Amino acid sequence: MNELKITCLHDKHTALGALMSPFGGFDMPIQYADIVTEHNAVRNCVGVFDVSHMGEVRITGTDAERFVNHIFTNDIAGAEYGKIFYGMMLYPDGGTVDDLLVYKMGENDFFLVINAANIDKDVAWIREQAATFSVTVDHQSDHYGQIAVQGPQAEATLEKVLNIPCAELAFYTFKEIDIDGDHVIVSRTGYTGEDGFEIYASHDTIRTMWDKLIEAGVQPCGLGCRDTLRFEVGLPLYGDELSEDISPIMAGLGFFVKLEKDDFIGKDAVARQKAEGVARKLVGLELADKAIPRHGYEVVTATDDEKVVGVVTTGYHGISVDKSIAMALVDAEYAVLDTPLRIHIRKKFFPATVVKKKFFKKSYKK
Amino acid sequence: MSKIIDGLFYSESHEYVKVEGNIGYIGITDYAQHELGNVVYVDMPEVDDEVTAGEEFGAVESVKAASDLNSPVSGVVLAVNEALEDEPGLINKDPYANWIIKVELSAPAELDDLMTSGTYQEYIGE
Numbered sequence: 001m002n003e004l005k006i007t008c009l010h011d012k013h014t015a016l017g018a019l020m021s022p023f024g025g026f027d028m029p030i031q032y033a034d035i036v037t038e039h040n041a042v043r044n045c046v047g048v049f050d051v052s053h054m055g056e057v058r059i060t061g062t063d064a065e066r067f068v069n070h071i072f073t074n075d076i077a078g079a080e081y082g083k084i085f086y087g088m089m090l091y092p093d094g095g096t097v098d099d100l101l102v103y104k105m106g107e108n109d110f111f112l113v114i115n116a117a118n119i120d121k122d123v124a125w126i127r128e129q130a131a132t133f134s135v136t137v138d139h140q141s142d143h144y145g146q147i148a149v150q151g152p153q154a155e156a157t158l159e160k161v162l163n164i165p166c167a168e169l170a171f172y173t174f175k176e177i178d179i180d181g182d183h184v185i186v187s188r189t190g191y192t193g194e195d196g197f198e199i200y201a202s203h204d205t206i207r208t209m210w211d212k213l214i215e216a217g218v219q220p221c222g223l224g225c226r227d228t229l230r231f232e233v234g235l236p237l238y239g240d241e242l243s244e245d246i247s248p249i250m251a252g253l254g255f256f257v258k259l260e261k262d263d264f265i266g267k268d269a270v271a272r273q274k275a276e277g278v279a280r281k282l283v284g285l286e287l288a289d290k291a292i293p294r295h296g297y298e299v300v301t302a303t304d305d306e307k308v309v310g311v312v313t314t315g316y317h318g319i320s321v322d323k324s325i326a327m328a329l330v331d332a333e334y335a336v337l338d339t340p341l342r343i344h345i346r347k348k349f350f351p352a353t354v355v356k357k358k359f360f361k362k363s364y365k366k
Numbered sequence: 367m368s369k370i371i372d373g374l375f376y377s378e379s380h381e382y383v384k385v386e387g388n389i390g391y392i393g394i395t396d397y398a399q400h401e402l403g404n405v406v407y408v409d410m411p412e413v414d415d416e417v418t419a420g421e422e423f424g425a426v427e428s429v430k431a432a433s434d435l436n437s438p439v440s441g442v443v444l445a446v447n448e449a450l451e452d453e454p455g456l457i458n459k460d461p462y463a464n465w466i467i468k469v470e471l472s473a474p475a476e477l478d479d480l481m482t483s484g485t486y487q488e489y490i491g492e
Contacts, residue, residue, distance in 0.1 A: 030430070031403065034403050034404050035403060035404060035428075035429040035430065036404045036429065224403075224429065224430055228429060290406075290407050290451075291407060291409060292406065292407050292427045292432065294431070294432060316429065317406040317407060317427070317429070319429065324407075345409075346409065346425060346432075
């Protein structure tokens with residue numbers, strides 16, 4: 001195991017007394033106050049996250065658009081400048097390399113945002129695929145810091161505290177601005193189910209912004225509530241709901257896999273999965289009891305303790321929904337709404353019902 | 367700085383037992399509740415269940431994770447704190463007032479194996 005990396009805001013977190021823990025190879029803040037306070041700040045007001053651990057890769061060159069469309073499941077062909085796309089990179093067998101955002105920066109110019117834990121793997125994968133294309137793959141993770149300002153007050157916060165006009169930015173679009181000579185990307189995206197923005201800039205600029213936000217009283221939020229927030233609105237986390245073994249079709253993310261576009265890596269495999277059905281599917285589970293399902297707990301049928309038909313990928317006692325809920329990968333025949341199942345929690349089996357994965361309604365500003 | 371109460375007995379896994387005669391009230395320490403964060407569920411045994419010193423008898427769950435509860439003493443469960451079923455966060459508010467189980471001690475000599483308040487203070491290093 002390599003030594004833990006730190007973000008450009010690491011000293012700020014320790015000064016705020018954050019509980020720190022390894023995540024994706026970085027020493028990251030889990031919480032500053034407590035998860036419930038931070039979660040509710042984002043749902044009801046505004047919070048700021050350090051997400052500088054995320055990786056950035058810039059793809060340019062005459063084949064850039066063709067290349068990105070070749071490695072990415074969503075369709076970026078002919079996209080307008082300023083658009084952002086969510087999708088996945090797949091292995092030929094349909095397993096997921098990573099889920100990512102693609103920013104259209106210009107003609108044959110794309111900015112890819114990838115998961116921290118996958119940076120080395122992704123960059124190697126992208127470079128390997130790029131060999132037969134006329135593109136430049138520029139790994140820029142060390143240059144960019146990133147903060148996410150999330151919550152119903154995010155827009156007002158950006159405008160008032162950071163003096164960044166953003167009311168006109170539509171969901172899943174971005175703009176580039178200059179702040180004291182520094183190139184800054186401001187995008188209306190997030191991972192909480194609330195309205196919000198993600199800002200990419202040099203370390204110095206991100207540090208200045210962070211200080212301004214904290215001084216203005218914006219709640220610093222750790223990865224603890226980032227997970228509870230994204231989970232409640234059914235957003236996947238790579239490693240839990242997506243992996244080398246879990247395709248986007250299994251995860252119910254087929255919307256982001258554009259089978260009608262030209263060939264892309266993994267297309268044949270996911271097309272087959274879509275046509276023939278998959279062996280396991282991701283579902284939501286709601287428990288009647290307050291016991292909490294956790295990652296890795298077994299899912300069994302309603303009647304047979306021995307018959308394991310699935311596994312919990314993420315589970316919590318929901319903070320905004322106040323129920324014990326889980327996402328689980330279950331055998332397809334049980335992945336039907338209202339199916340009664342049970343989750344093995346410590347020594348007991350707790351009844352759970354298959355429900356939609358969106359436990360809590362998103363509040364995006366479209 | 368975590369609150370520690372004189373006269374209680376403390377385990378290495380951060381449970382306490384408050385002894386009155388042959389009755390013990392078992393809960394988790396202030397240090398433990400602080401380390402856990404928001405407690406959202408307490409998995410408790412049933413009345414008349416037997417608990418054994420050093421062995422798991424339930425779990426306390428924070429938002430992020432489940433932690434086993436280990437019994438500091440052996441005995442029979444006389445009562446569970448039902449208030450925690452509706453309001454598990456009481457453990458965060460006052461872990462010493464909100465014990466988890468009440469047991470009848472079957473081997474009071476086991477108390478000698480536990481830490482006193484002074485030793486526990488040193489143990490948590492605050």
